[in-house]
Amino acid sequence: MILVFGRHGQLASALQRLAPETTRCLDRSAADLEDPAACAAAIRAARPRAVINAAAFTGVDAAESAPETAHRVNAESPAAMARAAAELGAPFVQVSTDYVFDGRGDTPWTPAAPTGPLGVYGASKLAGEAGVRAAGGVHAILRTSWVFSAVGQNFVRTMLRLGATRPEVSVVADQIGGPTPADDLAAACLRVARGLCDDPSRTGTYHFAGAPDTSWAGLAREIFAQAGMATRVAEIPTTAYPTPARRPLNSRLDCRSTNAAFGLPRPDWRKGLARVLKELGEARP
Secondary structure (H helix, E strand, O other): OOEEEOOHHHHHHHHHOOOOEEEEEEOOOOOOOOOOHHHHHHHHHHHEEEEEOOOOOOOOOOOHHOOHHHHHHHHHHHHHHHHHHHHHOOOEEEEHHHHHHOOOOOOEEOOOOOOOOOOOHHHHHHHHHHHHHHHHOOOOEEEOOEEEEEOOHHHHHHHHHOOOOOOEEEEOOOOEEEEEEEEHHHHHHHHHHHHHHHHHHHEEEEEEOOOOOHHHHHHHHHHHHOOOOEEEEEEEEEEHHHOOOOOOOOOOOOOHHHHHHHOOOOEEHHHHHHHHHHHHHHOOO
């Protein structure tokens, strides 16, 4: 059995759909991520074959005004989970983010590239990575970017809502990254967890994101095109859309080592988008 932290978020929901008989998902009532000790206790009680942490404080802007909570959820609890998993000899998969990088340049970030988060969210996730490594167990830190699905709050659902009532939507065009369908990310997490069970030497930090790289404006255009909506996209710079937290301009992730270690090529996010729109009933007739 693979123990999953999270139940209702995008990734946890995808994991439940993908492997309902081999995963056990814990919601907040079973393991509160603001309580690191409770998270560790849940692992010791379940004695799983592997653990996937699919839960996090993901409010990038909200984290700026709640740094202690973000650090507890994104750093302290994953570290406690990793230590408990290490005690049991269970591989631990921690999902991390492109926000650990500062977004300079236009070269895709390798797993070994220097980090430099721009805000509280990225710093808390980077601290979580360090805690997982320090636990000393078999683990994989899987950084991803721009996750979307048919559930929860995400860019795809926001664009569909705005596009339904506006002839034109202004979207940032100078942030570049790889949109990642949650179901593809879930499949990758399962592949990595099982791969670590078979070969613990694959412990390390990896990247997994959809292809091809695009801007938020490019993603918005594809959403409207696939949904058969006539909504226009007006490209704007990040400076025209100020937010409490700074966003990295370059979120490109080099995923070659993940494919080499686990046989996981980058998924085509456009195909994932088609699946999501079909699930939402928004696909072009």
